[in-house]
Amino acid sequence: MSALEIHNVRKEFGSERVLKDVSISIDSGQFLILVGPSGCGKSTLMNAIAGLEPVTSGNIYIDGEDVTWRTPADRDIAMVFQSYALYPSMTVRQNISFGLEMRKVPKAEREAAVERVADLLQITHLLDRKPAQLSGGQRQRVAMGRALAREPKVYLFDEPLSNLDAKLRVDMRTEIKKLHQRLGTTIVYVTHDQVEAMTLADCIAVMRDGHILQLGSPDEVYNNPVDMFVAGFMGSPSMNFIRATLEDNNSGSYQLRIATPGEAELVLPWPEERNATDMAERLNQPVILGLRPEHFSEEDERLTSQAEGTLLSASVSVVEPTGADILLRLPLGEQEVTARVGPKCTVVAGDRLSLRVDMGRAILFDAETEQRIA
Amino acid sequence: MANVIRRQTPTARLGRGLLYSVLILAALFYILPLVVMLMTSVKPLSEISAGSLLSLPQNPTLAPWTKAWGEACTGMRCEGVGGYFWNSFAIVIPAVLISTTIGALNGYALTKWRFKGSELVFALMLFGCFIPFQVVLLPMAQTLGWLGISSSRAGLILVHVVFGIAFTTLFFRNFYVGIPNELVSAAKLDGAGFFRIFWRILLPVSAPIIVVSVIWQFTQIWNDFLFGVAFSAHNTQPVTVALNNLVNTSTGVREYNVDMAAAMIAALPTLVVYVLAGKYFVRGLTAGSVKG
Numbered sequence: 001m002s003a004l005e006i007h008n009v010r011k012e013f014g015s016e017r018v019l020k021d022v023s024i025s026i027d028s029g030q031f032l033i034l035v036g037p038s039g040c041g042k043s044t045l046m047n048a049i050a051g052l053e054p055v056t057s058g059n060i061y062i063d064g065e066d067v068t069w070r071t072p073a074d075r076d077i078a079m080v081f082q083s084y085a086l087y088p089s090m091t092v093r094q095n096i097s098f099g100l101e102m103r104k105v106p107k108a109e110r111e112a113a114v115e116r117v118a119d120l121l122q123i124t125h126l127l128d129r130k131p132a133q134l135s136g137g138q139r140q141r142v143a144m145g146r147a148l149a150r151e152p153k154v155y156l157f158d159e160p161l162s163n164l165d166a167k168l169r170v171d172m173r174t175e176i177k178k179l180h181q182r183l184g185t186t187i188v189y190v191t192h193d194q195v196e197a198m199t200l201a202d203c204i205a206v207m208r209d210g211h212i213l214q215l216g217s218p219d220e221v222y223n224n225p226v227d228m229f230v231a232g233f234m235g236s237p238s239m240n241f242i243r244a245t246l247e248d249n250n251s252g253s254y255q256l257r258i259a260t261p262g263e264a265e266l267v268l269p270w271p272e273e274r275n276a277t278d279m280a281e282r283l284n285q286p287v288i289l290g291l292r293p294e295h296f297s298e299e300d301e302r303l304t305s306q307a308e309g310t311l312l313s314a315s316v317s318v319v320e321p322t323g324a325d326i327l328l329r330l331p332l333g334e335q336e337v338t339a340r341v342g343p344k345c346t347v348v349a350g351d352r353l354s355l356r357v358d359m360g361r362a363i364l365f366d367a368e369t370e371q372r373i374a
Numbered sequence: 375m376a377n378v379i380r381r382q383t384p385t386a387r388l389g390r391g392l393l394y395s396v397l398i399l400a401a402l403f404y405i406l407p408l409v410v411m412l413m414t415s416v417k418p419l420s421e422i423s424a425g426s427l428l429s430l431p432q433n434p435t436l437a438p439w440t441k442a443w444g445e446a447c448t449g450m451r452c453e454g455v456g457g458y459f460w461n462s463f464a465i466v467i468p469a470v471l472i473s474t475t476i477g478a479l480n481g482y483a484l485t486k487w488r489f490k491g492s493e494l495v496f497a498l499m500l501f502g503c504f505i506p507f508q509v510v511l512l513p514m515a516q517t518l519g520w521l522g523i524s525s526s527r528a529g530l531i532l533v534h535v536v537f538g539i540a541f542t543t544l545f546f547r548n549f550y551v552g553i554p555n556e557l558v559s560a561a562k563l564d565g566a567g568f569f570r571i572f573w574r575i576l577l578p579v580s581a582p583i584i585v586v587s588v589i590w591q592f593t594q595i596w597n598d599f600l601f602g603v604a605f606s607a608h609n610t611q612p613v614t615v616a617l618n619n620l621v622n623t624s625t626g627v628r629e630y631n632v633d634m635a636a637a638m639i640a641a642l643p644t645l646v647v648y649v650l651a652g653k654y655f656v657r658g659l660t661a662g663s664v665k666g
Contacts, residue, residue, distance in 0.1 A: 052559050073565035085556035089578030098574075102565035146560075 002061070003028040003186040004049070004154050009058035011044055011210075018044045020210040021058070026203060028063075029184045035197040036207035037233070042190045045207070046158050049188060051075050063153050073102070078147035079156040082163065084139045086131035092118075092142050093127040096149045103150070117145040120179075137168045144179075157189040161196065173199060194234045198222065206230045223361070228370040231290050231363060237327060240337040242289040243367070244268075246282050254279060256289055256364075258333040266333060268310055271360050276374035282366075287373060290363040293327065296339035298347075299354035310359055315352045328353070415439065415634035422630050438631035442639060446632050448619035451608075455636050458616035462596060462643075465527055465612055469534035470591040476535070477542020477587060478580065482572050484543070485550040486558045496547060502540030507600050518605060525607035533605055534595045541594075542587045549583040550576065582658035589655045593644045613640045 002025045011019035018041045026032045034042040047053040049060060051072035059068045067075045078099070086095050096117055097110040105113075118124040121141045131139060140160060147155055157176075161169045177200055180187060191197055197204050198218045205215045206229075214226045225231035231239045244256040247267075254270040268289070299311060317336065318329040321343070328339045328347065339355055347353055364373040410427055415438050417431040425432075444454040484496050514533055515524065523529035553576065561571045602612040611619075617640045621633050648655075 047559075050559070050563060052562065072559070072562045077563065079560065079563050081556040081560060083554050083556050085554060085560040087557065087561070087575050089575070098561075098566075099564035102570070146564075150564075 002026060003030070003063060004032075004188065005059075005061040006045070006049070007059045007061070009045070009048060009060065010056045011041070011048060011053070012056045018210050019048070019055070022210070022212055024205055024212065024215060026186065026188075028186050031180055031187045031189065031200055031202045033197045033201035033204050034188065034190045034207055035192065035194060035204060035233070037192060040207040041210040042192075042207050043158060046079075046156055046188065046190045049154070050077060050079055050156055076153045077156055078150050078152040078154075079158065080143045080147050080160045082159040084131075084143040084163075086139055086142055086146075088131055091128050091130055092123065092134070092145075095131070095142060096127075096145045099146065099150045113149045117148045120148065121145050136164050137172065140164060140172055144176075148183075153186065155185055155187045157187060159191055160189075162191070162193070176200065194236065198234065204234075206233060225290075225363065226372055228288065228290070228365050228372075231365070231372075235292055237293050237338045237340075239363075240291045240293065240332075240335075241365070242291065242332060242335060242337065244287055244289045244333075246270075246279065246285060246287045246364075248283055254283075256287070258289075260333045266312060268312070268357060268359060268362075270362075270364075270374075274360070274362075274374055276364075279364075279374060282373065286367040288365040288367050288370070290365055291337070291357065292361070293338045293340035295358045295361050296328075296337075296341070296355045297358070298341045298345050299356055310357045311354055312357060313352060313354050316347050316349055319347060319349055330355075411634045411638060415442075415631055415638055417631055419627065419629060419631055438629070438635040439639070441629075442620070442632045442636035446620050446629070446636060447623045448616045449623060455613055455616045455620060455639055458611050458613040459639060461527075461610060461616075462612040462614070465530050465534065465610075466592060466595045469531045469538065469595050470588055472531070473535045473538030473542050473591055474584065474587045476539050477544075478546045478577070478584070479572065480539065480543040481546025481548075481550045482576055484547050485553075486555060486571070486576070487568065496543070499540050499543050502537070503544060507537070511600070511604055514601075515605065525605065525610065527610045530601060530605050530610065530612070533601050534591075534598070537601075538591050538594065541590060545583055545587050545590070546580070549580065553579065582654065584658075585651055585654040586658035589647055589651055592647055596644050616640075 005025040007023055009019055009022045010017070022041075022045060024032065034045060036042050044053065048055045051067070051070060051074075055068065059066055061067065062075055062077065086092075087098065090098065093114055096114045100110045100113055114127065115124075118127055121144060123138065123141050123145060126134060126138055126142070131142065134142065140163075143160070160176075161172055164172060173196060179185075180200075189196075189200060201218050203215065204218055204221045206213045206221060208229055214221055214230045216224075221230060222234050225234065225239075228241060232241070242258060244258045247255050247257050249255040249267075249269065253272050254275065256268045256270060258266040258268065260266045312332075314330040314332055316328050316330050320327040320329070323343070325343050326341050326345050326347075328341060328345075329336050330339060330353070331337075341347075341355075365371065366373055413431055414422060414427075416434045416436065417425075418433060418435055418437070421429075421432055442454055443456040443459075445452060446454045448455065448458070480499070484492050518524040518529045518532070521529070521532075523532065557575055558571055561575050566574065596612075597614065598612070599614045599618065602615045603618070606612065606615065617636050620636050
């Protein structure tokens with residue numbers, strides 16, 4: 001039985017449709033991440049799950065029970081808010097036990113729950129402070145503690161890390177992941193940060209304009225995106241989209257010709273094992289070739305026998321060392337692409353460089369519909 | 375300007391000196407009426423008729439104060455303004471408490487439990503702030519008559535509550551708008567209801583705006599004359615009306631010292647409130663605008 005099932009949920013504000021037939025189902029213990037740009041409806045969906053906003057139509061089931069028209073309190077969920085929403089007049093201890101108090105849990109049990117949660121999150125020394133006396137990271141912990149104290153069926157996290165500074169964000173991300181692994185809780189987590197989505201999720205739902213574009217594991221979403229939006233949204237730096245024409249190479253396989261006005265022609269072979277059924281209809285038509293920065297690698301002279309990949313040569317326009325690796329910007333036909341190469345690479349701007357392209361991982365999109373072809 | 379560091383040249387010092395002189399003169403000018411009132415109220419009548427307005431009292435006496443409090447004639451009766459002073463309190467305290475409570479609940483509902491048309495309701499309530507008192511005198515008299523509480527203390531309290539709600543709602547609504555809705559969402563998820571959220575989450579952080587509302591309402595209702603004179607009977611008159619009657623009772627010599635003492639008595643509570651809580655008033659009005 002799924003811990004959370006969202007069935008054809010629609011939400012309209014007046015004539016504006018914010019959620020359009022959204023359906024998701026996750027199992028108990030799964031970590032679902034709703035990701036997408038601002039205004040894609042992810043927070044609205046979260047609020048619908050929480051019961052803070054009524055849906056226009058559709059159903060929401062938690063642990064098999066239809067909770068669509070239940071109040072937030074009767075859904076057995078807890079939520080961690082972006083602003084933490086700690087009660088300013090209460091101490092940390094009161095904040096954590098408030099939900100239990102409202103549910104008429106006896107005092108001794110409440111205290112035990114506070115101790116347990118404080119211990120888990122290492123906030124025991126903060127229990128008698130007021131939220132105003134806490135740092136951002138500490139508030140974040142208290143907010144999680146408040147959710148954990150009740151042991152609900154589903155946890156909702158609404159962009160919980162977006163108010164933290166970069167370093168703390170990474171630390172808390174790891175902490176949330178550890179916590180999830182340890183407690184095996186069902187979590188729905190909203191973020192616009194694709195790195196958080198990739199690192200935390202069992203299952204990612206990429207949303208746009210009230211639709212779920214793709215629902216799948218981080219690996220699926222990253223390596224097999226359904227369209228150009230998902231492909232471009234996941235991954236940083238994002239995927240390169242290169243305009244090309246699909247051609248027949250006269251020996252039964254396909255190739256991609258990239259327009260290079262005034263330069264030597266640039267043709268990339270399409271690996272045969274990745275052929276899709278409808279590619280024949282698209283011969284001599286424009287397509288978009290999607291290549292992630294890491295699909296490029298610098299040519300190493302010592303390994304001349306490299307069979308994988310296709311060589312291409314381009315002059316580097318910008319070199320951006322990040323420390324762990326180097327990002328190169330290079331013109332390819334009419335567009336500029338980003339390539340990620342090893343930190344030992346010694347190119348400078350203006351150099352001409354041979355790069356190997358891993359066409360086995362390339363993705364092909366329809367130039368008009370932006371849907372994936374192969 | 376205060377942050378600009380400048381060398382203290384003689385001209386700059388002269389400028390400063392001039393500036394302060396003007397400011398001090400202006401301050402003296404503004405405080406003068408109060409000083410004159412206070413001085414006059416402790417002078418015997420003979421000194422007033424003989425000396426000038428600004429001369430210091432030669433033989434200070436509290437007799438005008440005791441007379442104003444307990445003996446001076448207000449119309450037909452000669453019992454001073456003391457009784458009316460307590461009348462005012464009996465009207466002001468419940469009216470302030472009720473209007474502040476209702477305003478707080480209104481502000482809470484209008485910001486945290488929005489409903490279709492809640493903005494319109496707020497706009498209409500806001501409209502109440504701009505209705506001149508005179509306009510409602512007759513309909514209000516009718517209404518009080520129907521309710522059977524005309525000329526009673528309860529009637530006056532009702533009138534002040536009705537008028538006060540517009541302002542208190544405005545205060546609380548604008549204060550609660552600045553309090554994140556997520557706080558209410560979190561409390562809903564925790565299982566708290568409408569009143570519980572108000573009582574446990576919102577009210578404990580409302581101190582600054584409660585102070586503003588109480589001070590505002592207190593001074594407004596205490597200083598009210600029009601409703602007091604229109605909707606009260608002899609035994610329920612507030613002190614402002616009594617003061618008017620006292621000053622306008624013309625039998626024999628006009629006792630300026632008693633008039634001034636009575637005026638001071640009538641003004642004292644609002645003065646005390648401002649002196650004690652004035653800084654909280656300013657703080658409350660600007661609360662939220664400073665916090666980032």
